[in-house]
Amino acid sequence: MTRRLILILGDQLSRQISSLKGAEKAQDVILMAEVAAEAGYADHHKQKLALVFAAMRHHAGELRDAGWRVDYRELREDVPDLRTAVAEAIRAHDPETLVVTEPGEYRLWDEMQGWEEALNLPVMIREDERFLCAHQDFADWADGRKILLMEHFYREMRKRTGLLMDGDKPEGGKWNYDAENRKPARDDLFLPAPPEGADDDITREVLAMVEDRFPDHFGRLRPFRWQVTRKGAEAARDRFMTDALPDFGRYQDAMLTDKPWMYHSVLAAYLNIGLLEPLDLCARAEAEYQAGRAPLNAVEGFIRQIIGWREYIRGIYWLKMPDYAEVNELGADRPLPDFYWTGETEMHCLAQAIGQTIETAYAHHIQRLMITGTYAMLIGADPQQLHRWYLGVYADAYEWVELPNTIGMSQHADGGLLATKPYAASASYIDRMSDYCGDCVYDPKARTGEGACPWNALYWDFIARHEKRFGENHRMRMMVASWHRKSAKDQQALRKAAAAHVKSLTPYRG
Incomplete structure (x- = not known):
């Protein structure tokens, strides 16, 4: 007789996962299952699928080595979803109850609310304790606040964790060193070596399976540069702390x-x-600062991304779902261009950001926010379609973190709940923060005419389309005023150029 069937999801590969608390190896069974519904609900990058499946299989082996009974179910066509896999396992093991840590995505959490009745078995859904701010804690912090500023939340998290604190004051006298973290890079920098990928029998087997079962999914599968074990992830962590954190x-x-x-x-x-833990990462980064091996601005910026932005975004997601997924305050409805799937565009910045995503399932936060995200916002792309694109193409994308970043921060579709201003930019920003413009057919300084960078006309067209809304935004009034200072002839030329560019785009048809 099995006392508990413990379901561990593909993004819950942590030794400290809450579903295992109080479990007994002699009486309980762990269930892990690869299912088509989770692999196919978005156009997941092939490398993301391979990463998750290979990491799941390695984690199952780690649990078995630790003495757990593990029922691992590889991908089968006749087991389309998690509930079917769970039902099969219930028939096999006859447990008294099902235990699972809450999923990170609302759609699956909502589905699980009906499992107890459907499976005729008590279902215990536990909160995910890998995060540092519980749902109720975030709701209490947000209660009564008109504006939910991440910076205010971040300071509370610094005090709660004690990270980079000097008594009750921030280390160095400032909470945030972001102003020191915006330097453009030279192309002769000594950069760390690229990440290494796993190469073992399980990983090779999974790569072959993904290529066979998901041939039409986004992206290229090889070279595969991801680690799929806890040991491999920890090695990647240690390399970052040593080789990259000082200049991060x-x-x-x-x-x-x-x-x-x-x-x-x-x-x-x-x-x-789940292969790494957030507080451990932050503590290790803080230790690098305390040892004098990494500067405060680098370490503070890294820690802010984890205990600040990551926890804040998750809090917003669960506070505002499910309605948040459909907000579209700017009324954007244009299809994404087909080059978001091919990378084939003469705009070098977009070709770079999308091309590397196709090759690696990765782009860093500025490439996502200020290149693929800003361009989509400027052309008036449907934020929900962009959300689905982001959810699929990046190896680290899960809806709880990706959706608020896209809908709120990137597309300003929530009307300013997350960001007090839209992250709109013309070609001058890209030219300042990258070397992309030097290899582009377009002139970043030209606004209209032959060879002019499309970003410039698109930027001013975006301001013009939303001038009433932005004229009431204290951080955007200056740009609206700048638009009004332009001559009627210049305004007409800019809007005409923007319209011509948008008309030239081939929409993605799926």
């Missing part, structure tokens, strides 16, 4: 042609899947 801060917003990794950690995929 100053260059974290910079972009260089054919340099996808820069000084970024590329650890989010491992953190989000």
